[in-house]
Amino acid sequence: MKLPFSVFLSAERPGLVKMPSAIDRSVVRQNVRFMHSRSQFSPEYFQFLKKLIMTNHPFVLQPPQDRVTEAEEIAMISGQLCSKFLFSVGLHTKKTLRGPAGEWYDALQVHLRASGHTRAWFAQHVLFAQPHRFVEYLLECPAPEVRMVFGKLIVLVAHCARNDPPLPLGWGPLKHHPGLDMSGGSCTLSDQLLVAVLLLLNKEVSEHGRHLVQYFHLFHLYASLGPAEKLQLLKLNVVEMFMLVALDEGPGPAIKYQYAELGRLYQVVSQLIRCCDVAQKQQSSQSVSRT
Structure with a gap:
């Protein structure tokens, strides 16, 4: 013994x-x-994880025909590893330790682009299962580059998921939202993501007026991707909601911050209106002057 x-x-x-x-x-x-x-919490460990996540980028993007399933599995495992590390540790550390946040976006975005299953997992477990993260990383986070990276991740997933099926959500605000026709077959995972961000207008946006630029910049980035994205935002009634916000008429309380920067809001509204055919609403100034 x-x-x-x-x-x-x-x-x-x-x-x-x-x-x-x-x-x-x-x-x-x-x-x-x-x-x-x-x-x-050492630079060597952060660098090791980043290289581990990025090492399979070429294989995931262009897998051989007989190894597509394997590439999907690698994208899922890499996406899960990167997401769990970033949202539990990586994005909460100082830049001197984690490095530029954009490098972590580059590491994760390839796996999200390559795999629909990875996008569904990311939306379900990273975002919808933790709905406070929309507020935490878009409006509350004090680091501008972290807010930027989080916004870009939402834009990326929403863009790539325009043809992905919706998730059977149990989260109340999305489950019964009138803008999501879950039974009609037209709703997508992309719609669910964008509506989740728009729901912040009901309360959270008014309480975090200092960081509104990043919030509206997300929609600016998305609208800049092409006509299909602009049409999607128009169908979600973004123009009307944004103008109500600018006029302090809803959909939530007035923005509390005295010097709220709404330049990006007007930029998004301008983008969406200029892509519409407004010929029926036009009126000649000459005909008006003659009468």
């Missing part, structure tokens, strides 16, 4: 009181936790 190391210590140094086993185990656990934390 082997005796614990602490017994030998107490035998060699009889003047010391033997540490109780429960405290000994607690100290060991805390020491192990400290070493794990020290190893995780």
